[in-house]
Amino acid sequence: MVSPGKHTAEATPHRIEGGVPGLHVMAFESETPSALPPVFLIHGFASSVELNWVKTGWVKALNQAGRRVISVDLPGHGRSLSPYDLDSYTPGKIRADLLQILFDEGVRPLTAGDPTSGVDLIGYSLGSRLAWEFGATQPEMVRRMVLGGPNPEDPLADFDLRAAQDFLNDGTPIADKSTAWLLNMAQVVPSNDTFALLALVQAVKMEPFDPTDAVPDMPILLVAGELDERARSMSRLAALSPDSLQLVIAGRTHNNTVTSREFKEAAISFLA
Numbered sequence: 076m077v078s079p080g081k082h083t084a085e086a087t088p089h090r091i092e093g094g095v096p097g098l099h100v101m102a103f104e105s106e107t108p109s110a111l112p113p114v115f116l117i118h119g120f121a122s123s124v125e126l127n128w129v130k131t132g133w134v135k136a137l138n139q140a141g142r143r144v145i146s147v148d149l150p151g152h153g154r155s156l157s158p159y160d161l162d163s164y165t166p167g168k169i170r171a172d173l174l175q176i177l178f179d180e181g182v183r184p185l186t187a188g189d190p191t192s193g194v195d196l197i198g199y200s201l202g203s204r205l206a207w208e209f210g211a212t213q214p215e216m217v218r219r220m221v222l223g224g225p226n227p228e229d230p231l232a233d234f235d236l237r238a239a240q241d242f243l244n245d246g247t248p249i250a251d252k253s254t255a256w257l258l259n260m261a262q263v264v265p266s267n268d269t270f271a272l273l274a275l276v277q278a279v280k281m282e283p284f285d286p287t288d289a290v291p292d293m294p295i296l297l298v299a300g301e302l303d304e305r306a307r308s309m310s311r312l313a314a315l316s317p318d319s320l321q322l323v324i325a326g327r328t329h330n331n332t333v334t335s336r337e338f339k340e341a342a343i344s345f346l347a
Contacts, residue, residue: 097156099124099148100176103134109141112193112218113182114346116146117173119200119224120231120275121260121267123153127199127333136339142346145180145194147173151271159271164278170209177216184215192218195346199223199333201230204284207312210291221296221342224303224329227311229284231257234276243269286312295319296345298338300327320345 101124114137118127124146128134137144148155150163150172162168177194185193195218198206203222210217235254241247242258249255261272295316299306306323313319324335332338 097158098150098172098176099154100180101146102180103138103144103146105138105141105143107139107141108143110190111142111347112191112195113143113145113180114195114197115173115177115182116144117196117198117202117205118146118149118152119202120257121152121264121272122199123148123264123266125153126264127202131334132336133197133333133339136343140343140347142195142343145176145182147176149275151268151275153266157268157271159274161274161278161281164271164275166205166208166279166282166284168278169205170212173205173209174213174216182216185218195219195221197221197223197342197346198225200226200329201279204230207286207291208284208289210293210295211289214292217291217293219294219296219346220291221298221345222309222312223298223333223338224305225297225299225309225312226305227286227308229279231276231279232283234280236273236277236280239273239276286315290315292316293318294345296322296342298322298324298332298341300324300329300332300335302327303329303332305329 116128128146134144151157182194183192193216196206203225206220206222210220233253235251238249238254239258242249261267261269297309297313297319299309301323313321322341324332324337327335
């Protein structure tokens with residue numbers, strides 16, 4: 076039996092194999108549309124479309140560049156519903172939902188001679204992991220990708236679920252700094268359902284990320300902040316993808332690289 080989460084706001088339904096995952100989808104139209112495909116934005120863990128892409132200026136910048144923008148609150152995030160069954164949160168299920176959303180929004184496979192066909196992806200943190208796998212498994216849909224804060228390791232693999240649950244139950248301190256940091260991120264955003272996000276962590280652990288399993292063959296821009304350890308490790312992803320570029324943003328951390336104007340300008344230029 077599926078237990079509903081706390082999110083009860085009306086969401087855009089997208090049918091996946093007969094199911095309605097209750098994902099909240101948003102499309103932002105440009106007043107000066109260009110002859111380029113739409114851009115699909117995939118946010119990070121414990122974030123949302125509003126936090127990751129609207130408040131940071133990404134949607135406005137992309138629209139001003141003539142790009143139509145599509146995005147979605149991942150399950151358990153933002154205005155999407157928060158089921159507590161693990162199947163709703165596996166990376167494979169989420170990627171299937173993303174593909175259906177693109178079809179629902181009128182995106183069609185890449186077609187020679189049609190510069191508006193397909194889609195460009197921009198992912199951040201966990202969104203970069205999902206975008207890497209989506210591009211690798213759906214190459215007929217994706218023209219180019221920008222991956223911010225990318226991690227060649229599974230970004231949630233070392234999350235200590237038991238420690239997080241103990242902390243929530245009785246306040247037992249969390250020894251692992253990464254687990255404490257991620258749980259704090261989940262809790263500081265009022266729209267997040269913390270227990271649903273723990274279900275997502277558990278589901279992600281069921282499908283470990285190995286970027287060598289399938290490598291995207293489209294052009295990729297990899298971006299990380301100078302003070303983010305991913306600035307050192309993303310070269311491992313670049314080595315897998317012969318058609319990739321790397322950009323390190325000076326003085327930025329994993330938390331604030333997404334707000335960088337340099338990041339936005341580089342992404343828009345790369346996707347032009």
